[in-house]
Amino acid sequence: MGVFNERAALASSITHSIELVDKQSAIFALYNTNKQKSTRNLSRESGSFIFLQLVKQVLHKMSSSEEATKTSKREMLDTCRLYYRGNKKAMEDIDKFELEYTSDQAIKWYTENSFIYRLINKALRTEDINALYTYRFYIVDLCTCLAEQSKELYDSASNMHVYRGVRMPQKEIERLRESVGHLISVNAYFSTSRQLNVSEAYAGIGSTNISSDLGSVVFDIEVVLEEYLTTIVADVRHLSRFRDEDEVLFDIGTVFKIQSMKYNEQQNYWQCRIITTDEGRAIAKEYIDLKQIELNGSNDIESTFGDLLFEMGEWLKSRTYFQNVAERRPNDPYILFGIGRSHYNFCESDQAMSYFRTAYDLCMKDNDKRLTLAATICRYMCRVHEDC
CATH class of the missing domain: 3.90.176.10 (Toxin ADP-ribosyltransferase; Chain A, domain 1)
Known part of the structure; x- marks a missing residue:
């Protein structure tokens, strides 16, 4: 020194x-x-x-x-x-x-x-x-x-x-x-x-x-x-x-x-x-394009990022992230589904079902009837009853 x-x-x-x-x-x-x-x-x-x-x-x-x-x-x-x-x-x-x-x-x-x-x-x-x-x-x-x-x-x-x-x-x-x-x-x-x-x-x-x-x-x-x-x-x-x-x-x-x-x-x-x-840009674009298909054509980078954390096995970080997003988007069914999905992976069945039900109801009230997401939520609700 x-x-x-x-x-x-x-x-x-x-x-x-x-x-x-x-x-x-x-x-x-x-x-x-x-x-x-x-x-x-x-x-x-x-x-x-x-x-x-x-x-x-x-x-x-x-x-x-x-x-x-x-x-x-x-x-x-x-x-x-x-x-x-x-x-x-x-x-x-x-x-x-x-x-x-x-x-x-x-x-x-x-x-x-x-x-x-x-x-x-x-x-x-x-x-x-x-x-x-x-x-x-x-x-x-x-x-x-x-x-x-x-x-x-x-x-x-x-x-x-x-x-x-x-x-x-x-x-x-x-x-x-x-x-x-x-x-x-x-x-x-x-x-x-x-x-x-x-x-x-x-x-x-x-x-x-x-x-x-x-x-x-x-x-x-x-x-x-x-x-x-x-x-x-x-x-x-x-x-x-x-x-x-x-x-x-x-x-x-x-x-x-x-x-x-x-x-x-x-x-x-x-x-x-x-x-x-x-x-690196090409790899990120490939991932974003894939998620866009899964999100029924939506180019929602915030949802994509939360999904990435979840797929990395960072379930708690994914939930924390989606909770922060939910402060600005409290009635977005995909954001609420993201929170519920993390609860499900921790076998927190009551919390998971609460978020899944709210997200499902919002899907069905949406003018565009987000049926693909609603179907995914239904599958997760079935898993809660089977696994937790």
């Missing part, structure tokens, strides 16, 4: 070291195109991959009005204050955020204030539906700002290389080795650097304090900046406290293809070469 003569310099160094550890930790979602031939029957990991492709669309939908944005901001600040109670510095930052924040400053606040990026990236990595719903207003702002900043890189019209250094469990490294030629997405905003030496430091190359359970990995990332691609990536160096790191930030759900995984014998680290790709 270094030797310091001033307390302020020491505090700054400690803060930077904490942020370094937090930024270099990452959880990956892999999509094996050989094993996952179709999105009809998803594995847990393939579901997580598609989760990252859809989550932005859903959060945008949930923050589509000025009133919804105000409510979301208030909920987020209340949650942050509860989490950081007793932390004077964080509480001061939260108060400042409440007074001074504007939507166009989202990147600046993300790179300068740890109270935001830690909570949001934690929520993304754990797929915490409640937390993501709470932070939705800021996530939408940050995604929007990154998209705007991204245009500047695309205008440069030349591809670039950036780097990311991490310390990873050996079993995760083995997963990467087995996934060469397949797709990878990161469950967070993905911080990288134009400087290889910065990423080598993050990976702990040359350090003698790395556990034998961990290995050093440097991602060598080729960023393809062609007009037809939709990768959102922004140069945020001018907004960062640590400008010498030359930070480049990727949006949530950015997809890469793993090109190679080679071990550097001299410096004892793995070099993983990856390249940006649009293939």
